[in-house]
Amino acid sequence: MTDEKPTPPEIPAPEPTLAKAVEPAAAPAPSAAAPSPEPATTAPKPAAEGAAPAAPAAAAKPAAPAAPPKPAGPKPTDASGKPLIADLAAAVPGAVLEAYEFVGETTAKIAPEHLVAACRYLKDKEGFTYLVDQTAVDWKDRQPRFDVLLLLHSFSRGQERLRLKVAVAEACPTVTGVWETANWMEREAFDMYGVRFDGHPDLRRILTWDGFQGHPLRKDFPIEGIDTGAAIYPDRFPEGGGPGPKDTNRKVVS
DSSP states (O other): OOOOOOOOOOOOOOOOOOOOOOOOOOOOOTTTSSSSOOOOOOOOOOOOOOOOOOOOOOOOOOOOOOOOOOOOOOOOETTTTHHHHHHHHHHSSSEEEEEEEEETEEEEEOOOGGGGHHHHHHHHHOOOOEEEEEEEEEOOOSSEEEEEEEEEEEETTEEHHHHHHHSSSSSSEEEEEEETHHHHHHHHHHHHOEEEEEOOTOOOOSSOOTTEEEEESSTSTTTTTBBBBBTTOOOTSSOOOOOTTTOOOOOOOO
């Protein structure tokens, strides 16, 4: 008698079966007599999740109204009747040629030959002890060509200001005898515009150097500037000077 166990018989594996695809039944052909269906209305597609809603169509903007006309600007008014101007005209006969007021500032046009007397009166009798500024304006095509402007200030008259205007060709009387501060102001006007001030104690250039050709603030001075020569080539031009108007070395700086 043995201890070996009997081997169980092998069971054959089932053969795989192939599922047959079931073909759908063909749809019946529509009857020729059957009415055709109405076309379906296309519905708007819903917006994708998270997408921004579409902006509504912009309505037509109405036409903008025409801009209103600009208001008229201020205009000068006659100031010859002001007490200050009337007193000046009486004190210095022939000095005041015209007077007007514009945006709160009074301007008196003074005859050049009476400028010093008018300034002396305004300082000593009317309290205009402070010469704020003195300069010039070049009109180029006008005769006389230049206006010399003096801006006066009075502390005793409640901070009142008065502007004097003198039309000159190229020479104007100096007022350094009335206000000492006019010394440097007149030198600057001479340097920049070429206006001479008769009687000035030391009329020479103050912003450019002696020998500089031309006056930079005149309307006919080249915008590009000029070749100053001496400042750039001291070995070729004399100290303090530059090429003169007829010098072949003179040229406009490009």
